Amino acid sequence: MDINLYKYLKKTTAEGPGQRFCLWVQGCSRHCSGCFAKETWPHKPNKIMSTIDLFRLITAQKDIEGVTFLGGEPFEQAKALAELAKMVKNEGLSVLTFTGNRYEELKNAKNKDYDELLAQTDLLIDGGFEEDKFDLSRPWVGSKNQRYIFLTDRYNENEIKNYKNKIEVRIEKNGFVFINGMGDFNAIERDLCLQCPKNSL
Ligand code: SF4
Numbered sequence: 001m002d003i004n005l006y007k008y009l010k011k012t013t014a015e016g017p018g019q020r021f022c023l024w025v026q027g028c029s030r031h032c033s034g035c036f037a038k039e040t041w042p043h044k045p046n047k048i049m050s051t052i053d054l055f056r057l058i059t060a061q062k063d064i065e066g067v068t069f070l071g072g073e074p075f076e077q078a079k080a081l082a083e084l085a086k087m088v089k090n091e092g093l094s095v096l097t098f099t100g101n102r103y104e105e106l107k108n109a110k111n112k113d114y115d116e117l118l119a120q121t122d123l124l125i126d127g128g129f130e131e132d133k134f135d136l137s138r139p140w141v142g143s144k145n146q147r148y149i150f151l152t153d154r155y156n157e158n159e160i161k162n163y164k165n166k167i168e169v170r171i172e173k174n175g176f177v178f179i180n181g182m183g184d185f186n187a188i189e190r191d192l193c194l195q196c197p198k199n200s201l
Pocket of ligand 1: 028029030031032035036037038040071072073099100101128129
């Protein structure tokens with residue numbers, strides 16, 4: 001099966017426990033106010049990769065403990081992600097899935113693709129970003145409504161407390177700056193712009 005990606009990172013320590021392969025899907029219908037990933041909203045073909053090619057790429061990475069799915073909305077491509085998740089879990093890797101939906105909504109939807117992705121997920125972080133509940137005190141999330149749902153015993157509440165929010169900044173070959181992780185992105189953008197030559201004149 002194919003997955004329509006916005007982007008992937010082979011290694012990051014800012015999107016879940018330990019070092020992880022991270023995969024942002026393209027397409028999200030929720031359009032939460034204050035979302036920092038608006039470029040992932042359109043349901044247009046962006047970077048199409050097969051689950052088997054992604055599996056090979058993921059398992060070629062050394063020293064990763066798992067894979068993180070975020071977006072975009074992973075449950076809008078649940079079937080393909082569940083297939084990929086099953087393959088990587090067979091290799092001993094963990095799966096963390098972010099979703100803008102509430103866990104109860106996913107369970108009550110009686111959608112077998114949703115059920116399959118939930119069955120392959122160790123840690124679900126649910127709830128879209130809510131601007132008026134902005135809170136950076138917990139790892140990997142930006143608002144108070146978001147919850148950690150432990151769907152297996154791979155992770156637990158105590159372990160999560162050992163992590164703090166952080167961001168990673170990458171300057172790519174084309175000069176594009178890619179920031180991931182969780183932080184005050186408005187302040188970061190402001191600070192970066194203050195460093196621009198045009199703003200220092
Ligand atoms: S679900 Fe996530 S990607 Fe989609 S709009 Fe909300 S915060 Fe943005």
